[in-house]
Every structure is written in structure tokens, then in C-alpha cells.
Amino acid sequence: MSARAGHLGARRAGGGAARQQSLRQHNLGLTLRRVVDAPTPLSRADIAGATGLTRATVSALVDRLIALGLVAELEPVVAGRAGRPAVPLVPARGTVAALGMEVNVDYLGVRALDLAGEVVSERIEAGDFRASDPTEVLDRLARLAGTVVARLSADGVALVGGCLALPGLVDSVTGPLRLAPNLGWRDVDVVGLLAAHPVLGGLPPRLANEADLAARAEAHARRLTGPASFVYVSGEVGVGGAIVLDGAIFGGRRGWGGEIGHVVLGTDGSFDQGGTLEDYAGQDAILTRAGLPRSTPVTALLAAVEAEEPRARAALHVAGRALGAALANVVNVVDVEHVVLGGTYATLAEHLRAEVTGQLRRRVISAPWAEVELSTALAGQYPAMTGGALAVLEALVDDPAGWAGDEPVEVR
Amino acid sequence: MSARAGHLGARRAGGGAARQQSLRQHNLGLTLRRVVDAPTPLSRADIAGATGLTRATVSALVDRLIALGLVAELEPVVAGRAGRPAVPLVPARGTVAALGMEVNVDYLGVRALDLAGEVVSERIEAGDFRASDPTEVLDRLARLAGTVVARLSADGVALVGGCLALPGLVDSVTGPLRLAPNLGWRDVDVVGLLAAHPVLGGLPPRLANEADLAARAEAHARRLTGPASFVYVSGEVGVGGAIVLDGAIFGGRRGWGGEIGHVVLGTDGSFDQGGTLEDYAGQDAILTRAGLPRSTPVTALLAAVEAEEPRARAALHVAGRALGAALANVVNVVDVEHVVLGGTYATLAEHLRAEVTGQLRRRVISAPWAEVELSTALAGQYPAMTGGALAVLEALVDDPAGWAGDEPVEVR
DNA sequence: GGCATAAGTTCATCCATACAACAAATGGCG
DNA sequence: CGCCATTTGTTGTATGGATGAACTTATGCC
Numbered sequence: 001m002s003a004r005a006g007h008l009g010a011r012r013a014g015g016g017a018a019r020q021q022s023l024r025q026h027n028l029g030l031t032l033r034r035v036v037d038a039p040t041p042l043s044r045a046d047i048a049g050a051t052g053l054t055r056a057t058v059s060a061l062v063d064r065l066i067a068l069g070l071v072a073e074l075e076p077v078v079a080g081r082a083g084r085p086a087v088p089l090v091p092a093r094g095t096v097a098a099l100g101m102e103v104n105v106d107y108l109g110v111r112a113l114d115l116a117g118e119v120v121s122e123r124i125e126a127g128d129f130r131a132s133d134p135t136e137v138l139d140r141l142a143r144l145a146g147t148v149v150a151r152l153s154a155d156g157v158a159l160v161g162g163c164l165a166l167p168g169l170v171d172s173v174t175g176p177l178r179l180a181p182n183l184g185w186r187d188v189d190v191v192g193l194l195a196a197h198p199v200l201g202g203l204p205p206r207l208a209n210e211a212d213l214a215a216r217a218e219a220h221a222r223r224l225t226g227p228a229s230f231v232y233v234s235g236e237v238g239v240g241g242a243i244v245l246d247g248a249i250f251g252g253r254r255g256w257g258g259e260i261g262h263v264v265l266g267t268d269g270s271f272d273q274g275g276t277l278e279d280y281a282g283q284d285a286i287l288t289r290a291g292l293p294r295s296t297p298v299t300a301l302l303a304a305v306e307a308e309e310p311r312a313r314a315a316l317h318v319a320g321r322a323l324g325a326a327l328a329n330v331v332n333v334v335d336v337e338h339v340v341l342g343g344t345y346a347t348l349a350e351h352l353r354a355e356v357t358g359q360l361r362r363r364v365i366s367a368p369w370a371e372v373e374l375s376t377a378l379a380g381q382y383p384a385m386t387g388g389a390l391a392v393l394e395a396l397v398d399d400p401a402g403w404a405g406d407e408p409v410e411v412r
Numbered sequence: 413m414s415a416r417a418g419h420l421g422a423r424r425a426g427g428g429a430a431r432q433q434s435l436r437q438h439n440l441g442l443t444l445r446r447v448v449d450a451p452t453p454l455s456r457a458d459i460a461g462a463t464g465l466t467r468a469t470v471s472a473l474v475d476r477l478i479a480l481g482l483v484a485e486l487e488p489v490v491a492g493r494a495g496r497p498a499v500p501l502v503p504a505r506g507t508v509a510a511l512g513m514e515v516n517v518d519y520l521g522v523r524a525l526d527l528a529g530e531v532v533s534e535r536i537e538a539g540d541f542r543a544s545d546p547t548e549v550l551d552r553l554a555r556l557a558g559t560v561v562a563r564l565s566a567d568g569v570a571l572v573g574g575c576l577a578l579p580g581l582v583d584s585v586t587g588p589l590r591l592a593p594n595l596g597w598r599d600v601d602v603v604g605l606l607a608a609h610p611v612l613g614g615l616p617p618r619l620a621n622e623a624d625l626a627a628r629a630e631a632h633a634r635r636l637t638g639p640a641s642f643v644y645v646s647g648e649v650g651v652g653g654a655i656v657l658d659g660a661i662f663g664g665r666r667g668w669g670g671e672i673g674h675v676v677l678g679t680d681g682s683f684d685q686g687g688t689l690e691d692y693a694g695q696d697a698i699l700t701r702a703g704l705p706r707s708t709p710v711t712a713l714l715a716a717v718e719a720e721e722p723r724a725r726a727a728l729h730v731a732g733r734a735l736g737a738a739l740a741n742v743v744n745v746v747d748v749e750h751v752v753l754g755g756t757y758a759t760l761a762e763h764l765r766a767e768v769t770g771q772l773r774r775r776v777i778s779a780p781w782a783e784v785e786l787s788t789a790l791a792g793q794y795p796a797m798t799g800g801a802l803a804v805l806e807a808l809v810d811d812p813a814g815w816a817g818d819e820p821v822e823v824r
Numbered sequence: 825g826g827c828a829t830a831a832g833t834t835c836a837t838c839c840a841t842a843c844a845a846c847a848a849a850t851g852g853c854g
Numbered sequence: 855c856g857c858c859a860t861t862t863g864t865t866g867t868a869t870g871g872a873t874g875a876a877c878t879t880a881t882g883c884c
Binding site for chain 1: 428429430431432434435438439442463464465581583590591653655662663668669670671672674675741742744745746747775777778780781
Binding site for chain 2: 859860861862863864865871872873
């Protein structure tokens, strides 16, 4: 990040010089991405048709990907059509995997995904990590990761990297954790503490915000069908948020974007004692307003609401309205056409929907032309772990040749 | 915008196949951008050193740019240093220009910039366009543009395109204007209406939001010194906003991003009648609160404040606090480290600063690690016109070969 | 069995960049 | 004043990667 040469306004993504090698890297990544993201196996000819590359070029690229152990061929399928049958290409299984890890308020876990996005192995442990000791917790995480990694190497699967999800502000990629209010952590050198347990074989893990990674998993789950741009809000103990644009996480300058939980609302005319979204729609706030103890599980809250318990219903109305107003603010600023409710909000969605959509319809300036759609998360349980592994796999797909062999990366 | 093939999460910018031609285009744009953005003329060798390309390659690229009329050589300068003197390269003057146009509430104008970013010619007319007739106003704009274009062609300057700034929501690039509240326009086919006057020689003008373009001009003015990422708020009759990330305008999916004027604030606990930022910090709101007529010029307001007139001071305190709270929301969502006040806010900056920074310090979650900085606009008068021309020039810089000769673009 | 069709491969060609050698233009120094 | 070091810009040749056309392989259809 040293070069800050200005341009005529915009700085292009591929800011550097393009050599022929860049070209190979780009097209290699392009074909691998096609193979990985295809809903049904593609042939070399399919890829050529879709990308505009010639069959000859695709053939050469695919051969290289097969040699790298990233793509595999299936048996040719007789298509019921004239012509030589196509050879279906699929992401290779059992050769590489990435680790998604997570420390959250009431659980901790490790999940390994292969290139196809399938779970290869995982370990999750419940616990209570409010006001916990980072060293102790990360120790426990590292041991958990150790068992998963042992399993992988026993199966001959190469580990390409790992990413740790944390419910707080993470500085850049390798920097320290700045603040995780619900864990009670502040300025913790997570990577340094994990370095004592070289579970990734020396590769330092990436760090990221839990909501950002959950949103990444969500984007992956919707890559074929759903909207490519959306705001993701997850109600956990805190309120997390992330923005997805064209399938990519938008984290802002330092990856601290999407902090929707701290949007200011309800200010009583004076802006000094205004509450944030978490004060209206955080788990604790909802439960307090509903007259339930703080430790009440979401299912119990849901039951209370469905039993038409008035205080519970009122609490959700307040939460929904605040959530809708905050989301409207976000949508006005970043202009997306879709909102995805995750975490607790997904469970409670049917009881939030009316208030949320009402606020969106009322407050989003572009609503008259394109109403903001609302849906619930599809990414399954522990989406941040999935997202962490996907983040690593994405980096691999972007530069398939870079991960081994060619460059001396020292993957012991 | 048809291809929506999903990836492993992210969709890369250069989504298509890369041919050798893409490579040439990229590097051609890279060297042209270096020349255009350099604070002091660079030599071929300088560019080679900065980009990593070889001197031979840069030489070839520069020769092509000279042939295209986009770059010019100056006389070699004796540097007082051993070795052959370098040939300084500068953006060509007087060969190409782009048009920035603007229709706003109380003026309308056209400005032509050359590749060096200098004003070649401009015409600005005052007026009152509240509740105006689009056909009539655009007619007037077109005639104004006509005189500027005539001047350019008399001087032998080729017009590469134009961009029109409007104070409202513009759909995508070529789509219609959706809503410009302060003009009283709604769903106006601006491009269609302008087509009657082919001032651009048949090239349809691009449309964009006024604040987005002003922010682009601001980013250009700060490209060498200032922050590459910031939130820009301009107080005009309405409150406009835009987000700049790494020097590029972030307009969201449809270019409707940055609508900071409609962020919800001050909701009194009930989210139904809450006011937006414009209700606290819009020009009309400030003047009303100050007890001044709506038509009061900003200078008069400023004079009242500096005369310590209590109602005026109170009005600015409210505006500053609301502005700060709204900006804090935006910063929490998009994570930028800098805020730029433009338009009226720049004039009033010294009387807003305390309240704005106070709110930012209080409400931005990352403030303890990196305080949000505040500064006033540097882009000069009518920044949106400058930004519009710059937007066109940027497109030219991104694909220098594409604008003429090679492709049959029909620039009559 | 012959023909049309489609997939995948082989080979000559092209294009843009890298690399190396060279020419040009200057300052420094004896 | 002449030689050398130094830096710029140019001129080849080599290289890597994509292209395009021809060819091989494997199927369905008549």
C-alpha cells in the first residue's frame, strides 16, 4: 500500500504493469473459476464458448490446472447428441482444502472446505466466551484446528491457508484485533498468539470480521440465483453487517465497513444521547424489552411471539422498525437492491418483515423505482466459518499457479 | 450487464478473457495515466522505473500515444546531471477536450477541459430553475454547449465526449433522470431531449449525479496530496453526498449511492415521523431556523453568524450536529478516514467544525484508532462541471486507443 | 458404412513484452 | 581537449501466450 500515485481520478484495480505472465494468471484464474462455480460440470469447449478464449487455449490452461491438482476430469458422458462426447471437468476433490475458523460469544469452531465448497472436516465446541482470556481461547482454538489439520494430512489433503472470523474490528488483513466488545477483547495480537501453535504449517492465518465472512458465504450460496449485491445483517449478541457488491465483499478502506450495529437512531432531537441500532435490535435489547432474561434462547423468544405474548411482540416491532430504518440508511448510502437477514434475524424474519419492509419503503429514496427486496440467509449454520474458508479458496482461484510449485511459498 | 456468472464469491473487474490486445490496452492506459497525473513532466525512463515496464516497452507505448495526439514531448532539459538529458512528456494540449455540463437550481453551465485538466473554454449562466420545464432548460443548455463546442472546433480541438451533472437520481449511465426534487423534475428522458441538439456530434452525453461528479473533481484536486478515500458532502439547496474510495467514485449498483441527505435522524423514539439530514442541515432548514428568509445568500448567513446573532448560531449548531451524526453513520458503513465539506458547507466550515468533529469522535466506532479528519473542498467553483469533464477524460485514459482511429466510433 | 457433428489436439503464426546491445548526449576529470 | 562514466532512448532478437486452421477422435443418423 505504499504507491499512492494519483490517476486521473480513478485508480484501477490492476494498478501495476501487465506482463504476459499476468495474462496467463488471469486466464488461468478465469477458467478455474468457471469450473468451480459451474452448477453442472463443464467441458473445455463450454469454457471456451463462455469466456471467448479458443478451445486450444482453454485446453492448455485446463491441462495446467489438472497438473496443479486443482481440476479433475470425469468419464466422458454420452450426451445423446452427435459428435464426440465432452469430458466433464470438476474441481478436484481431496487435493487441497482451506480452513475457516471462528471464535464467537458462545461457540468456537474450525471447518475445512475443499475447492468444490464441500465440508471436508469440522469441529465445533460450545462455550461461553464473554469476557474471556484471549490466550486461553486461542489456545483452545488452535488445538481444535490441530485435530482438523491432522485429519486432513492423514487423508493427503494439502492445506492452502486459513482465515479466522472474529466478532469485532480487525485491522486490515494481518493486523491485530482492535476491539471485540462481546468477547471483551481489545487490541489483541491474535496472529502472534496463534503463532505459538503452527497449525497451518507456518502460514499465518488471515483475520476478518465475522459478519463480513458470513456475508461472503451468503454471496457464495447465492452466486447462481440470488442478487449479486445486497446488505447482510446478522443478529447475534451484537448486530453485525456487511455489504456485498457484485459478489464481492465491500469492507471499506481498512475492512471496517458494514458496522451497521452502530448506526445512530432515535435521537430525541438531541444528538448526544441517541441510541444505536444495537440498543433497539440487539439480542439483549430485544429480550429486555420482551421482559425475558438475557440468556433466553432465540427459540424461546420465537415461541413467545407466536403465542402472541404482547411484550415480546412489541419488542420485535421496535426491533423491526429500528432495523428497517438503519437498513434504509445503508441502502441510501451504498445503493443495493436487496437485504438479507441472517443469524437470529433469519429465525425471527417473519415477525420482523412487516416493520422492516415498511421502513424501507418509506425511507429509501429510490424505492419508488426499485423496491428493496428482503430475504433470509441461505448459507446454513456457522456461515462465518464457511466464509473464512471461501476467502482463502478465492485467493487460490485468483492465482492458481501462485499457491505452490511455481513460487517458493514454503508449504511444509 | 448481462453476464452474471457467479464466481467463487468475487467477480473480478476484468471479468472477460484476456488477449494480448487487453495487455496492450492496459499498459497504454497505464503510461498515459502516469503522464497525465504527474505533478512534473516525466521521461520515458521515469515511467519505466515507476511501472516496472522496460524502457523499450515504454518507448513503444509513448510513441503510440504521441501518434494518437494524447501526449507531447517538450524540449530536453539539461538536468545538471551526467547522462543524456531526458525528454519531458506532457499531456497534449489543444488536441482533445471533454465537456462537463451542469443544470442546477440557480445556474447552468458548460465547461471544457483538456487532457491536462485545464479549462479550455466555459460558459455559465445564472437563473432560477426551481419547478422548471425540462425541455426548455435543456434547450438552453444545449445552445450554451453549442457555443463552447463551436469555439473548440474553431481551435481544432477534438471533442471526446460530454457528461451532464444533475442534482438528482440518475439511472445508470444512459438511463433517464428519475428524480430531481429541487428542479421539480421527475422521470425525464434527458438524453432523448438533448438528442434534438447534437452538440456533441452525435455522441450521447453521459449523465451523473451532481455530488458524485463534484466528488470526482475533489478527488482529482487531491490526487497528489490528500486522502484517496473520503466522504464528500456538499450543502447546496439539497444535501448531496458521494463516497470516494481509492480515488474512484463509489456510486453503488445503479449509481444511486451517497444519498446522505436522506439519512434518517432524530426520530423521537418513533420511526415514523423522523427527519432526514436535509431537515436539519439543508439550506432551507438552516435559514428557517436562523429566522432568515429562504432566499438569503450564504454570505449573509455567514455574516449573521460572525456577528454572533444567536438564532443563526443555533441553526448552525443544529446543522453541524446533524451533519456529524449522519457522517458518522456513513463512515461506520463504508469505513473511510476523511470527510470533505463542499458547497455551502465549505463556506460555513469554521462554524460547523466543532459540532461535526464532536459527533464523529463520539459515534464512529473506529475513532479511537484513527480519528476521522475533516477538511474543506479544494476543487474550486462549479466542481460538478469539472468532474463531468474529468469522467469523460478518465474513460479516455482507460482506453486511449479506443477513442478514435482504431475503432470506427464515427466522431464527425 | 458413409456422413454430419462436436470435442479435443497439433502446429504455424502473430503480438506484445523482455533482454541485451548500441547510439546519443551530457558531466567530470586529468 | 580527449576520454570515460552515466543516463536516455532505440534497435534488434528471443520468449511466452493466445489465435486460427487443420487434423484426430468419437459419437449419432441415415
